[in-house]
Amino acid sequence: MPPDTSDLKTRFRIEGMDCASCASKIDTALRRLPGIGEVIVSIPGASLSVGHDGTVSDNQVMQQVRRLGYGITPFNDPSSSRDLDAEVPAVAPVSRNQASHDAERQWWRTRKALLMMSCGIAIVAAFSIGRLIPEAGNWAFLLATLIGLVPVSQRAYVAATLGSPFSIEMLMTIAAIGAVLIGATEEAAVVVLLFLVGEMLEGVAAGGARASIAGLADLVPKTAQLQRGNAISEVPADSLSVGDVIVVRPGDRIPADGEIVEGSSEINEAPVTGESVPRRKTEGETVFAGTISIDGVLRVTVTAAAEDNTIARVVRLVEEAQESKAPTERFIDRFSRYYTPGVLILGALVATVPPLVAGADWADWIYKGLAILLIGCPCALVISTPAAVAAGLASGARRGLLMKGGAVLEGFSAITAVAFDKTGTLTEGRPVVTDIRSFGSSYQRSLSLAAALEQGSNHPLALAILRKADAEKAPIPPASEARAVSGTGVEGRVGGVPVFLGSVAAARDRASMTDDQIAAADAFNAEGKTVSVLVADKKVAALFAMRDEPRTDAMSGLAALKEQGIRTLMLTGDNARTAAAIADTLGIETQADLLPQDKQRIVDGLRAEGLKVAKVGDGINDAPVLAAADIGIAMGGGTDVALETADAAILHGRVMDVAQMISLSHAVMRNIKQNIGTALGLKALFLVTTVAGVTGLWPAILADTGATVLVTANAMRLLTWKGGVGS
Incomplete structure (x- = not known):
């Protein structure tokens, strides 16, 4: 049996990677190494995750990546660059110190920017030489072309030897050399310059998402x-x-x-x-x-x-989530594998068929075929989805909306029903004193007597009374002989007076209760509240009603979901009366007295009806139903977020954030559709105009570079997402 090549996983940081073409070349090159299984390259996270069987070393992986011209360091290496916009020279290996040094540079001092400026200066010089010495103009433009093209063609050659013959660098090299061969040296030089400008702009734009993620870590003081x-x-x-x-x-x-x-x-x-x-x-x-x-x-x-800590876990989750591809992204990746060779074939057909069949001018149609190669570069199309997903994940993380990858982020847009747990999800998860009804004793004195008995107790109801006393600034006198009465309450002496606090049944054994007092207790119970009776000196002094109250934003959060046309329901193991009281308050349908398997059965039933269901719970007790739902969401706080169980987590425990996650998903999907439309639309437009003879080589490269920059810039708009239903 062959070894499992995904038993071991190693992560690396990649420097100098700006677009989907870079990621594809790294993926293909590494899969050629024996012992390598899963390869996941994240462009926005500038990271690489490799699954292997242990027979391949980290040095072998890094050497293969460096052959392609990228910097690489182990993910947990403290000396590795934290600024992931570093540029590296083509083909030549890059040392860690060199990468770190480059990373500290501003964009105009990076290697790609310097190469672009050198090519630009050479073209300006060539124009000047052409005016002064016309017969030397072509040679000057040829030299300017070579200054920019040699590093690009080197990268194309290395990528081809490592399994990526259809790289954007190869398309660029063929187009530029072809233009030179048909005498269009001026256009060849300009096309190379525009390509280098595009590469630099891609790096700057890609750095926006990375800087946003890295900025999270900077929130923590040094x-x-x-x-x-x-x-x-x-x-x-x-x-x-x-x-x-x-x-x-x-x-x-x-x-x-x-x-x-x-x-x-x-x-x-x-x-x-x-x-x-x-x-x-x-x-x-x-x-x-x-x-x-x-x-x-x-x-x-x-x-x-x-x-x-919270920030470190958010950063780690976002980095790992960016390595998980969305369904749309996986489709685009598969599409591009056939798309790029198809463009080469189309370019060859355009260049050869009209001259061969119709006797058209060879130079004219070869020129058009070369332009089609440039138009067909897939960068803008391939980056359209991961750029938007990365920006969406980072933007959500800044608001405490954590999602495990692009598939989860995309999946939220299809949700049509949300099932909530009650305790700790729709409610605060701890009881509070909602009512104090005094009989023959003042409100303040009743609260003081009850708090005196509960001092030192960790029981949730005791803590509720103590919090109430603290909020009301009620004095808490010392209690003597205080003890718990098993299963019924607590008793002791306060100021020499015997005092008991406990259940209605236990209180009736210690004091007679009037019809009004019994009616008041029953009314509180009907509202789903727990009633404790305070008995002082063998007389009923007060009734304390307590309940786990809804979160402050629960009602508005549920209303926001309903505005989005999403069905909401509450599934709880609590008793029907308490559940009904909370459900009536919030205006949500409910099912109570449920075991975990009952909740799972209900969710399965909703899915069988054709609904896409998100389940919101604590992520631990509700593990089966979280797994059964289309998307499981852990409602957590601080370090208690149960990310191991759920697909997503609401870090700060706001019900409204469920609606925000869905809203963010819709915003990301709109952005992806805009990006794909822009990429394909520009290509289609320039394809028609090129064949018609209206546009040529340099507008063709502008179509690719311009589309890539537009798509990336549009995706970066998601970094400014402020939340809000329907945004």
Whole structure:
């Protein structure tokens, strides 16, 4: 049995790769190495992932890539370039230091820009020589052509020897040499210059998406204020360990994910979540790396190392997601394998058939055939989808909308139904005190007595009462002899008075309840609320009603989905009464008392009806149904995002973000259609005008280069996507 060539995976960073043609050449060259299985090249992420059986070394992989003229370093090499717009010389191997040096250069100092400028200066000189010494003009233009064409033809030759004979460089070389042979040296030189201009512009445009992704990592400050004992010292942020305590001053960016242990501050989360309104956070609450403390000093316990914090995970996910091709992209890739040879055949037919059949002028029709080669270059078409997908993934990630690749991003546009879990998804996931009904005791005193009994307890209902007391600034007196009464509540003495807090049934064993009190408890229960009865000195003092309330944006988020024509429903294992109360509040259909297999059955049924279903849950308890849905979405917060289970994750727990994901997907699909239309439309237009004799070689190369730049620039518009249903 042959070895599994995908057992081991190695990732690399690629420098100098700007377009789909680059990716195709690298893919083809590496697949020629024995032991190589899966090869995934990401243009926007400038990365390479290789699956192999262990018989091929990293050096062999890097040598093969360097033969093509690209820089390459191991993905986790700290000395590898972080600026992925580096340019490298054609064919010659590139050292890591050289790549890093190039990466620090501005675009006009890169090798491609310098080659373009050299060719441009040579053409200007050739025009001048042609005016002063006409008989030397052709030779001057030939020299200008060679200055730009020799490096291009070298790349074409190496690509051909490594399995890519139909590269854009080969089409360019054939067209330029053919133009020289028929005496069109001026046009040959201009065509080569325009090709080099296009390559440079592609690099600049591609750098936009990369810079956006790399910019995420720059949100985290480089240093942190580490507290040890009473001493505070400045340390590198990437040296922080879980459990360290850091001090965050007003105006500082928070250098790590953590939990506030002291202090309170307004936190600006816009850099990470896109949320424009700062949130006040206090002790016990989570903060994310890259967010900003506005008005308070915080002491924060680090809960994730630098490589695992929110920003690092988002960057890692986006980089990996860009290696996963969307269905449209895979189709375009397959199409281009036949398209490029077809263009060569068409060009040959245009160049030879009219002269052979109709006795037309050979030079005229060879010229037109060469122009068709340039028109047919597939770069704009092939880049149309990955550029838009990459920009969409990066834009979504900046808002905490994480998707595992282009297939998932594209799949959101087909969603017609969304099934939500209840607890922790549509609701906050923790009960809150919604009502306090006092009988013969003041509101404030009832709250103080209940909080006194619950001090030190971690029970969710106890924590709800303590949070309510803190919010209402109710004094919490000490309790003595406090103890839990198994299955019923808690009791003790507060100020010498015996106090009990627990279920209605247990309270009725300790005090008589009036009809009004029983009716009030029943009314709360009918609303899906849990009722605790406070008994003080053998008399009912108050009723506490608690419920896991809907998230603040749940109603607007569901409304946004309905505006998009998407059916919504709630699937929950909670009891029918509680589920109905929440569903009535939110205006959503519901099914309750469900086991995980019941939820899976319902989702399967929806799909059988022809619906495309997204399931939103916690990604852990709902693993079977998340897998059964067309797209599984984990509703998470901070480091608890269950990306292993789901296809996508909502990092910051907003219901509205489900609608935003779908809206982003529609925006990306519109962009892809625009890009494909632009690429094919320009090619069709110039094909007709070239055959008709209206346009020639240099407009033909403009059709390809111009389309590539237009398509890339259009895709980059997605980086400015601000969200909003229907945007």
